[in-house]
Amino acid sequence: xxxxxxxxxxxxxxxxxxxxxxxxxxxxxxxxxxxxxxxxxxxxxxxxxxxxxxxxxxxxxxxxxxxxxxxxxxxxxxxxxxxxxxxxxxxxxxxxxxxxxxxxxxxxxxxxxxxxxxxxxxxxxxxxxxxxxxxxxxxxxxxxxxxxxxxxxxxxxxxxxxxxxxxxxxxxxxxxxxxxxxxxxxxxxxxxxxxxxxxxxxxxxxxxxxxxxxxxxxxxxxxxxxxxxxxxxxxxxxxxxxxxxxxxxxxxxxxxxxxxxxxxxxxxxxxxxxxxxxxxxxxxxxxxxxxxxxxxxxxxxxxxxxxxxxxxxxxxxxxxxxxxxxxxxxxxxxxxxxxxxxxxxxxxxxxxxxxxxxxxxxxxxx
Numbered sequence: 001x002x003x004x005x006x007x008x009x010x011x012x013x014x015x016x017x018x019x020x021x022x023x024x025x026x027x028x029x030x031x032x033x034x035x036x037x038x039x040x041x042x043x044x045x046x047x048x049x050x051x052x053x054x055x056x057x058x059x060x061x062x063x064x065x066x067x068x069x070x071x072x073x074x075x076x077x078x079x080x081x082x083x084x085x086x087x088x089x090x091x092x093x094x095x096x097x098x099x100x101x102x103x104x105x106x107x108x109x110x111x112x113x114x115x116x117x118x119x120x121x122x123x124x125x126x127x128x129x130x131x132x133x134x135x136x137x138x139x140x141x142x143x144x145x146x147x148x149x150x151x152x153x154x155x156x157x158x159x160x161x162x163x164x165x166x167x168x169x170x171x172x173x174x175x176x177x178x179x180x181x182x183x184x185x186x187x188x189x190x191x192x193x194x195x196x197x198x199x200x201x202x203x204x205x206x207x208x209x210x211x212x213x214x215x216x217x218x219x220x221x222x223x224x225x226x227x228x229x230x231x232x233x234x235x236x237x238x239x240x241x242x243x244x245x246x247x248x249x250x251x252x253x254x255x256x257x258x259x260x261x262x263x264x265x266x267x268x269x270x271x272x273x274x275x276x277x278x279x280x281x282x283x284x285x286x287x288x289x290x291x292x293x294x295x296x297x298x299x300x301x302x303x304x305x306x307x308x309x310x311x312x313x314x315x316x317x318x319x320x321x322x323x324x325x326x327x328x329x330x331x332x333x334x335x336x337x338x339x340x341x342x343x344x345x346x347x348x349x350x351x352x353x354x355x356x357x358x359x360x361x362x363x364x365x366x
Contacts, residue, residue, distance in 0.1 A: 012050050053238055058239045061242055073138070075137040076136075076138070076139065078190075078244070079130075080189065080190060080233045080237060081131055082192060082233065089129065089131045091154060092154065093153055093155050100342075104342060104347060105165075110354060112124075115361060120333060123206060123332070123334055125270075125336040125337070126156065126160060126163075126170065126337055127271070127277075127339065128156070128174035128177065133187060135149070169209065173205075176205050177201060177202070185197075190231040190234035192272075193276060195249055196279065196280065199273075203251075203253060203281055204216045204253055206334070212264075213256075215255065220251060221250035221252060223250070226245075265292075266291070266332045267295075267330040268292060268295065269334070269336070269346065270295065272338075274336040275296070277336060278294050278302075289332075293330075295345075295349065298348060300318065301316045301322075324352065335349075
């Protein structure tokens with residue numbers, strides 16, 4: 001007996017907004033809205049939809065073309081990129097965005113000054129995207145924009161320029177990684193985010209700059225299975241089979257001589273790239289904070305205690321009224337931002353954090 005499409009166990013990966021089945025009305029038929037809504041619903045409800053999507057995407061993948069309506073780009077040797085990051089890397093930053101960044105960095109500097117006046121430490125991290133680190137694997141049709149990269153100032157370049165001009169304590173992770181480049185890659189071809197080895201290299205630099213440990217090195221860890229979500233963009237491509245990495249790399253921080261690290265409490269405001277950083281900082285065997293509270297955008301708030309990551313634990317909702325209290329309790333405040341753009345949540349965080357004066361911060365340290 002032949003199987004129907006609905007009997008074939010094929011699932012699609014990712015979050016979708018399904019179109020509801022429309023109600024039949026004469027008015028909808030005459031103005032054409034019912035036909036359009038029915039067509040959109042049927043695209044979602046067709047029993048063979050998952051199979052057809054995967055067949056289509058597999059064909060596009062083999063032709064090194066776009067996937068998922070152009071959101072994902074298949075590059076050379078199976079490297080997959082997000083179009084969003086490509087645009088941010090190879091386009092000039094608009095003038096109005098420059099003004100926004102100017103105001104933002106001035107507030108970051110003001111927060112740093114307030115924190116340091118009270119005896120706290122502050123550091124700002126810019127994490128690079130895959131396309132910033134490995135543009136050579138983009139499809140051949142991107143050669144022209146790659147060659148013109150030196151002629152533009154993108155978001156990353158401009159933010160870095162402003163941080164330098166305002167004397168903000170920063171870690172330029174792209175430069176750190178390029179200087180440390182060797183035989184170990186910093187991204188997987190199948191992942192959106194940097195790998196755990198790259199995060200460990202950046203974490204080591206943060207530890208140095210915070211004057212917690214000068215004599216620190218990163219030991220590489222190799223596995224034949226992915227760390228974390230290192231095949232997330234591969235899963236989002238919804239293909240049957242493609243090129244994946246044979247090895248995956250993590251890192252362990254080894255500190256030869258530590259400064260006084262008693263009661264180090266950290267508050268971090270970051271993007272999705274800070275997931276790997278937090279795990280490196282807090283995993284047993286690496287440098288261990290006594291406590292770390294991490295905001296990922298304002299979507300989640302996760303607390304790490306005594307080196308134990310909150311693995312499998314869903315994040316709490318971030319409440320803005322908590323921010324001042326948690327800054328007051330923290331010894332170190334970290335902000336991490338990816339090179340693509342500054343999320344709105346960072347502006348909100350800065351505005352809330354600046355409601356605490358330097359005097360109030362000094363009292364919290366007493």
